Amino acid sequence: MDDIVRQAIAKWPNVPHCFGWLGLDARGNWYMRDDRTQHAGPFPASKGSLLTHEKLIDFIQRNYECDGEGQWFFQNGPQRVYVELEAAPLVFRLGDERMVTSHTGRPARVQRVVLDDLGRLFLDTDIGFGIVHALDMETASDAVESGQWAPRPIRSTELACRFGFVLSPAARHANTMKKAGQ
Structure with a gap:
């Protein structure tokens, strides 16, 4: 602040x-x-x-x-x-080597990955919870396909309660x- x-x-x-x-x-x-x-x-x-x-x-x-x-x-x-x-409260961009940065410019470390029933990918990170920007879904899918990320399914109606x-x-x-x- x-x-x-x-x-x-x-x-x-x-x-x-x-x-x-x-x-x-x-x-x-x-x-x-x-x-x-x-x-x-x-x-x-x-x-x-x-x-x-x-x-x-x-x-x-x-x-x-x-x-x-x-x-x-x-x-x-x-x-x-x-x-x-x-x-979600944060929007994440994926950079080189899948570096994750929030829309506020803060770097983040991924702790958990979830995929909702609407096909949106979310990251739970050390700085908070957020959605992966639509333009970075190809990079995100590479992380999933390579086994770096293993998204867990969740209903979209449960996101806010589950991630506070x-x-x-x-x-x-x-x-x-x-x-x-x-």
Whole structure:
């Protein structure tokens, strides 16, 4: 986390969290979701505006973390902006010699490989759980065919619970508020 972000949290510790305004797709692209987009439907059916500003994306990715409940967020100064996920909290790219790097630029070591019933390949790594980018499936299939990776089957509906992440913090928050009568 950036020092300036830590300082903002210390200065303004009670800023309300933000839900539904930021999305991450299965290719590692970030989307800004304004009110109109949110009212049009949940992410990823209603994605919003693709973020293209490199410095903003770098800032988001440096300050992208997970809370204790498996909800991923971007710490934007003193405010937590919870992220809507299309498939998983991380998107992995495969480089030379099958080096694995997350969409945030962090290197990762593969601990487990799973294949869901939709044909998507996921990696459980030392930095977290994520989907393999679609453009790297040929390299991934080489790892499987060579015996380097042995994917275990899993139903897509079990991924979030099994690997401890929340696809839609906004929906979870709305359900919590509804139960609390707010």
